[in-house]
Amino acid sequence: MAEQEEQQQITALDAPVPGPSQTERAVALARLLHHECARLLQLYKEKETFSSDHTPDAGRIVSLSPDSEEPSTEQQVQLLHSALRQCLGLIHCVILKEEEEWGELEGDYETMRKNVRLRLEHLLSSTKVLVETENVTVEVTPDHQCNEETDGAGGVFGLKMWTYRVLLELVHWADHAAQTLHVLHTERAGTEDV
Amino acid sequence: MPRSKPNWSPLWLTCVLLGLTAVHAIDVLTVPQQVSLSANTSTQQLAISWLGGAAATFDLMILRTEFNMTVFYDTVSATVNRESGRHQWVWTSVEPLECTSLSVRIRSRDGETTSDWSHTQILQGNDLPSYEKIQVLPQDRIVPVGANTTFCCIMEEGKQFGIIKYGNTVMHETRLSRRSYAVTAVNQGLSSQSGTNVFCYDKLKSNSWGSVVFVGYPPLPSDFVCETHDLISAVCRWNGGRDTRLYGKRGTHYTLNNRKCDFSSTQKRDEWRVAQWEGNWTLVATNPLGRHVLTDSAELRHRVRPVAPESLNSAVHAWNATVQWKYDIYSSLALDCQVELSSQGYKTKRTFSGLGLRSVVLSDLEPDEDYSVQVRCGAQQNFWNWGSWSKPLSFKTNAYAPEALDVWMWINKDYTAQVIWKPLTRRQSHGLITRYEVTFWSPEENRQRTEFFLPDTSAVLINLTQIATVSGDDKVTATVIARNAAGVSQPASVHIPLRLTDVEPGPVARAVYTDSGFPLFWQRGDNAACAYVVEWYEASCKWDCPVGWIKVAAGTTNVSVESADFQPGVMYDISLYSITSEAPELLQRWQGYMQELVPSASVSLSTTQQGSDILLAWGEIPLADRRGFLLGYNVYVSSGSELTLLANLSDLGSREYTVKGLSEGSYKFTVKAYTSAGEEAGVTASITLEPYTDWLILEILASMGITAVFLVIVTFVCYKKRKWVKKAFYPDIPEPKLPGDWSRSQEPLDVKPSPHSLVHMVERPEWDSSKEVLIVIPEEEENEDGLGDEPADTDEPASLRYYNHVADERPIRPRFPDSSSSSASSLDSARTDVTYTGIQTSGSSLVFQLDPQGSSEGHQPQADLSFCRGGGGGGGGGGGGGGGGGYRPQMQSRAPSDDTDLVSPEPFFEPQAASSGGYKPQSSWHLDSPVEAGENDGLAPSLGSPTSITSTQFLLPDGEEHADERRSSSAATWFTNLLSSTKP
Secondary structure (H helix, E strand, O other), X not given: XXXXXXXXXXXXXXXXXXXXXXXXXXXXXXXXXXXXXHHHHHHHHHHXXXXXXXOOOOOOOOOOOOOOOOOOXXXXXXXXXXXXXXXXXXXXXXXXHHHHHHOOOOOHHHHHHHHHHHHHHHHHXXXXXXXXXXXXXXXXXXXXXXXXXXXXXXXXXXXHHHHHHHHHXXXXXXXXXXXXXXXXXXXXXXXXXX | OOOOOOOOOHHHHHHHHHHHHHHHHHHHOOOOEEEEEEEEOOOOEEEEEEEOOOOOEEEEEEEEOOOOEEEEEEEEEXXXXXXXXOEEEEEEOOOOOOOOOEEEEEEEEEOOEEOOOOOOEEEOOOOOOOOOOOEEEOOOEEEEOOOOEEEEEEOOOOOOEEEEEEOOEEOOOEEOOOOEXXXXXXXXXXXXXXXXXXXXXXXXXXXXXXXXEEEEOOOOOEEEEEEEOOOOOEEEEEEOOXXXXXXXXXXXXXXXXXXXXXOOOOOOOOEEEEOOOOOEEEEEEEEOOEEEEEEEXXXXXXXXXXXXXXXXXXXXXXXXXXXXXXOHHHOOOEEEEEEEEEXXXXXXXXXXXXXXXXXXXXXXXXXXOEEEEEEEEEEOOOOOOOOOOOOOEEEEOOOOOOOOOOEEEEEOOOOEEEEEEOOOOHHHHOOOEEEEEEEEEEOOOOEEXXXXXXXXXXXXEEEHHHHHHHOOOOEEEEEEEEEXXXXXXXXXXXXXXXXOOOOOOOOOEEEEOXXXXXXXXXXXXXXXXXXXXXXXXXXXXXXOOOOEEXXXXXXXXXXXXXXXXXXXOOEEEXXXXXXXXXXXXXEEEEEEEOOOOOOOOOOOEEEEEEOOEEEEEEOOOOHHHHOOOOOEEEEEEEEOOEEEEEEEEOOOOOOEEEEOOOOOEEEEEEEEEEEOOEEOOOEEEEEEEOOOHHHHHXXXXXXXXHHHHHHHHHHHHHHHOHHHHHHHXXXXXXXXXXXXXXXXXXXXXXXXOOOOOOOOEEOOOOOOOOOOOOOOOOOOOOOHHHHHHOOOOOOOHHHOEEEOOOOOOOOOOOOOOXXXXXHHHHHHHHOOOOHHHHHOOOOOOOOOOOOHHHHOOOOOOHHHOOOOOOOOOOOOEOOOOOOEEOOOOOOOOOOOOOHHHHHOOHHHHHHHHHOOOEEEEHHHOOOOOHHHHHHOOOOOOHHHOOEEOOOOEEEEEEOHHHHHHHHHOHHHHHHHHXXXXXXX
């Protein structure tokens, strides 16, 4: 039931809404994505019997190097957009590798995984509208080739750990997106008010 | 080998032989050389090879290098590779070979003789310092269900071992080396879709890694078979069998006749199509845990399964239809085709055969009916299997004339009747009924009249009385036909009698319902019945009842009546009629219930007390409420919440019961009617049994009678002993004593209430002191007229006058001397308003004894109480027998006489007439006659007349002139008599 409500909420958010609250809509999308990524991570941990103290010790998969030390909010959103593209590439790669490993399955995890991918694509479309200008063009395609070796010696456990890391990365960047877009929304809303 | 020239001396020869033997022994037990190790980590097998000379057996020792712990030590027989001449032996390790370094040593053995150990060969494990990171081995192992697998964890350099978990289970570890630890999962169960994880943590859980093991089944497909649809290609199908729990790249792979079946992600993995029929088929299913082979072999014509017919169309008529379809590829194949016909939710299958069959004729269809057909075919020869069903084809047959109706009748008591018929079902009407046509005709008179009715009509009301008046026939025939768009039905007729008789054919039998309905039996009749009709309806229905009926062929003598309309608890009347050319004749009647229930209503109960008995009476339960054949009534008495059966009355005609011999109190009685299904709820009536009122009345009457008798006896005794009574209760009043001379005083006495009365009470010693007498001394004379002028009723003491009764010259002689005080008391009393009544008391009355004999003790004192008007008598004689004008008793003046004299007023009149004045009983006073008052010379002051309370009489002045008037007043006389009669 709760998931049905979420689905309706998703549909409403995904619908093109004209008006000035594009940033607000992007913030809502990012928050929803964060919620779904957290849920996806929870489903994965349950499926793989990963205990709560089992945390990969590797660093970030997706990392950004801002051009300036103190980027503006728009620049931060551009960086965020870039990170989200990498995240989209990673979730694409996870889906590809998992289906290769275990075939196409239809469980709760697989359904949520598909939702996250779609939500991430929509969030990228939303942030593109926010950051794209005449001089700045951004893409919404996945930025990952999926040809990298997964963690470890290529074993299934390595793939699982890598997938775990990707899911953690998605949670992190979805949360980051929600915060950054909220800052942008706050700034733009203040400007519009003025 | 050292050799020497021959020395034929025996000693030398012996020495040579011994030396040769020693040299030979040294040559056989050569220490194994060039030992090499070859590890297969996936199978955990270690292949050991060496050059071992001529020895056939070897001692093999394998140790964990780091802890120098032996894991294998045994004597083995190694095979020799003829090409390389190397001995080889394969050892399978329980743990993965990488878990820790293994040392291998070999020595030759010949019996008990062994060579030296070879140089130790070491298989390096992954726990060498050069492998710093944490590792879990083996990785991605696939094992069958029930297997045992040993995992080892090589801790990261510098980390302390923590735990190893198999899934969620913490395992017990074995230390293999400084960094390597092993656990063994035994009897492994099926893993999840993504395998079972094995985790290894350091002590601080800051570092972890793991492995995945897949536990599943080898493939086990079944039911492999190949067939052809188009007589060219082959389609092979099989059942995949149990879920191997291995998916993706570990899932089952299939090859068909050595050709790989590449299924797409959306394709079912249990069917594969081959373009050409090959006759022999081999399916191989393979997964990492095993393979399974299935084969099939058949000729093409033996495996024909036609495809579904396509493009079905139909040619439709009323009772049949032709269905066609396209089937070009089977033109040369003899086919059996099945047609599934669906109508009204029912499906039937019909099979047709023919070479290249492409059309069938479906007969025996119903007119105006919707049908749906599907067709499938199979090879007629070497039938293998039916092909798939075609898509359904729907059509509707044409309409046709309706079937004949089933007509019957119902006759009411008032000679109205209904012609009724069973509505045609959809199957019977063969099309939409447009109307019904009912024709009434009389065969003898050859007259007919037709009426038309709407399609929803099933009954027509007719008035038999009206028809009978215009028809001389004894029946009228009603013929009914139904019409639809395609035509009219065959006519159906019923003869309706115009002359009804109420003659019952016989007693009404009772029909008992069974599973098949009401079984009815009857005798074959003598009449020429062409059929019978069994009719039924609810027995409680009286008017235009819903009737059910069935027609039974002639010659039948039994039938079972069943109807979906039969309801439990409803009585049905069932009648058997014979159908002839005349009106139907009632042959027999039954009554029955489909199921008897307890009555739905209770009787109306009343209670009546009959002395100490109680009569219970109740009414009859209406037929509709009985719901079964009544078997009787149960009479209960309630005691608290319990019912105690008093009587079981099986006589239905008697609906009363008397409960006898009850004591006083409240009772509750319950009467319940019962059928074979049980008794109804019952009705309760309460009654309180009260004492019998007749007895009470009798007791009252008896008491009154006894009282009356007692009174009579007392009265009689008193009468008989009246003298004694008088003496005892009413002794004579002493005579007043006059102190002065009363002889001259003939004037009226004016009694003044003055305390200075001249009346003196004289005490008489011989008399009771309580008996006082008055001695009145006249104060002054007064005229008679003056008296009459005075008010009749006054309080003035001076106006009250008491007249001297003395009419003659004799002095008034008081009978008894009296005291002055007593006189004064009397005068005092005279001053009050009630003086006149008070005077009459024995102690205070003014009494003048007229009768000298009255001094006698036996004289009745009260009888002598009387007042006279002074002077009024004009010298009337005194009392007693002699004198007029004196005082005389109010009711009797003489000595006691018989009762009749007392009762009658007449004796008073005579002496009164003789006297000039006196008193008469007050009752003769004409109070309301002023005339009379005037005629009485102002004597009217009747209100002033003293009244005796005791006697309830007024003392009235008497006179001769009133004698006649008194006689004329009979009512007053009667009253007087009555009052007089009450005085003894």
